[in-house]
Amino acid sequence: MYKVKVFVTLKESVLDPQGSAVKSSLHRMAYHEVSDVRIGKYLELTIDGPAESLDHRIQEMCHKLLSNPVIEDYRYEVEEVVAL
Amino acid sequence: MYKVKVFVTLKESVLDPQGSAVKSSLHRMAYHEVSDVRIGKYLELTIDGPAESLDHRIQEMCHKLLSNPVIEDYRYEVEEVVAL
Numbered sequence: 698m699y700k701v702k703v704f705v706t707l708k709e710s711v712l713d714p715q716g717s718a719v720k721s722s723l724h725r726m727a728y729h730e731v732s733d734v735r736i737g738k739y740l741e742l743t744i745d746g747p748a749e750s751l752d753h754r755i756q757e758m759c760h761k762l763l764s765n766p767v768i769e770d771y772r773y774e775v776e777e778v779v780a781l
Numbered sequence: 782m783y784k785v786k787v788f789v790t791l792k793e794s795v796l797d798p799q800g801s802a803v804k805s806s807l808h809r810m811a812y813h814e815v816s817d818v819r820i821g822k823y824l825e826l827t828i829d830g831p832a833e834s835l836d837h838r839i840q841e842m843c844h845k846l847l848s849n850p851v852i853e854d855y856r857y858e859v860e861e862v863v864a865l
Binding site: 698738761 | 790820827830842847
């Protein structure tokens with residue numbers, strides 16, 4: 698069994714209005730040291746499948762459903778979980 | 782300057798309807814090996830501030846604005862960025 702952590706972020710060139718809103722809020726709350734905020738998605742998938750095709754299948758899922766490749770980048774980390 | 786990566790996740794005991802919807806979609810797309818999906822937020826903050834108060838200030842921001850401590854957990858990683 699694998700636990701896969703997927704991070705989906707907006708590409709650098711894409712505006713992030715949600716991040717700007719959070720930054721403004723932080724400034725209003727006197728956290729003026731925050732100079733930038735970017736917001737993305739974080740997904741944890743639990744996968745029961747063979748190790749061989751794992752990377753390929755994860756990349757497919759990210760491309761087809763979990764991210765929008767036009768405006769978003771993704772990266773992921775795979776962790777093997779030993780069943781107790 | 783610091784880059785702070787914040788991960789906000791729903792507590793284990795809280796239902797994640799968005800995660801369930803993504804899981805169902807993955808199953809419909811024949812990714813039956815995915816047994817669970819949990820969805821959270823991923824934030825990247827850029828902070829120009831003194832190192833001493835950094836941890837304390839980040840925890841405050843997470844508590845007050847970036848997460849809802851009633852239903853969410855958070856964790857973060859700090860990375861020092863050397864200006865070029």
